[in-house]
Amino acid sequence: MKQPPPTDPNTTARANAALISLVRNSELNGIISSMRYMENSFNSKFNYPWVFFNDVPFTQEFMDKTQAETNAPCTYELIPKEHWDVPDWIDQTRMEKAFKEMANNGVMHATQLSYHKMCRWYSGFFFRHPALDKYKYYWRVEPNVKYFCDIDYDVFQFMAQNNKTYGFTINIYDDPKSIPTLWPATTAFVEERPNYALSPDENSYYWLTDSVLRPDHTKAANGYSTCHFWSNFEIGDLDFWRSQTYLDYFDYLDQTGNFFYERWGDAPVHSVALGLFAANEQIHWFRDIGYQHSVFSNCPNSDKCHGCQANKLTPLTYWLNGEDCRVNWxxxxxxxSRNKGPVNEEMCGLHGYGWSGR
Structure with missing residues (x-):
């Protein structure tokens, strides 16, 4: 799909959308950096509101300094304890033992309780916060991320006009040691509710279960390829997460306790749900949005992009390019698409391996 034409922000109605961020007071400098990239590349043109979330109250300094970075309205929201805290039915002794075992096996963030809470909140609760009730679309923004391209069209209107449910930039493999029972739990859920998942010709089942490119991952994750959309960047339709299908799926997963007994991330949970319950044509690779988080990036070959190395998943370490799962996608x-008729190879993302950014 070609990049949409520029949107005139003076004549085009805004979508019902917000930029959202879960951020600590201590991450003030990191989120200011991200806001500057976001405002320069996109939001200074469209002025979508910012909604910040925290499990403790924001400081006045945080609120003053973030609001100073944008002309758009900012709101600062406290996460309800029942959405954030460890449920009282979790076995604390078992959880602490699991943390140690995962750490010994090299699972990142295994012993960080706040990380487990964050993954669970983004998996099952962020969209339930009353502050988001009035919105349909969101763009998730993390501290210390970069946006490299001039985005001159309204991405939210693009989502609405093209019936898109979810947009991503980076698509990589996960550590199977963090999610060994996610796929077995998912298949058990789908077996109990066979009408929930779309057919493999409509959804992304084969992307979820590929065992050719990384058979070791698929085996260790008990049937799941571990391919996932890196959710620190996601542009999505909140109604997908609010759907009864997803609510039932999350509740089923949550009752296993494995957001704490394992280290289930929101990225694989979101990705598996999208891969089963959404049509793959409703999922969009924003190939034209240059983005970097940590060591991974999406950098189009475009004169609208500056400051990143085009056509590289990572500019730092060659072996990390082996983590790229986009070819599977x-x-x-x-x-x-071929099962449905003639295929536009560029739309599939295969034209020039999809790196042109045009």
Whole structure:
């Protein structure tokens, strides 16, 4: 799909959308950096509101300094304890033992309770916060991320006009040691509710279960390829998460306790749900949005992008490029399209391996 034409912000109505961020007071400098990139590349043109979330009250300094970075309205929201705290039915002794075992096996963030809470909140609760009730679309923004391209069209209007449910930039493999029972739990859920998942010709089942490119991952994750959309960047339709299908799925997963007994991330949980319950044509790779988080990036070959290395998943370490799962995604989308008729290879993302950014 070609990049949409520029949007005139003076004549085009805004979508019902917000930029959202879960951020600590101590991450003030990191979120200011991200806001500057976001405002320069996109939001200074469109002035979508910012909604900040925290499990403790924001300081006055945080609120004053973040509001000073944008002309858009900012709101500062406290997460309800019942959405954030460890449920009282979690076995604390078992959880602490699991943390140690995962750490010994090299699972990142295994012993960080706040990380487990964050993953669970983004998996099942962020969209339930009353502050988001009035919105349909969101763009998740993390501290210390970078946006490299001039985005001159309204991405939220693009989502609405093209019936898109979810947008991503980076698509990589996860550590199977963090999610060994996510796929077995998912298959058990789907077996109990066979009408929930779309057919493999419509959804992204083969992307979720590929065992060719990384068979070690698929085996260790008990049937799941571990391919996932890196959710620190996501542009999405909140109604997907609010749907009864997703609510039932999350509740089923949550009752296993494995957001704490394992280290289930929101990225694989979101990705598996999207891969089963959404049509793959409703999921969009924002190939034209340059983005970097940590060591991974999406950098189009475009004169609208500056400050990143084009066509590289990571500019730092060559072996990390082996973590890229986009080729599996392109294969899934194209094969699904071929089953329905003639295929536009560029739309599939295969034209020039999809790196042109045009």
């Amino acid at each position: 392109f294969k899934q989308v194209c094969e699904s």
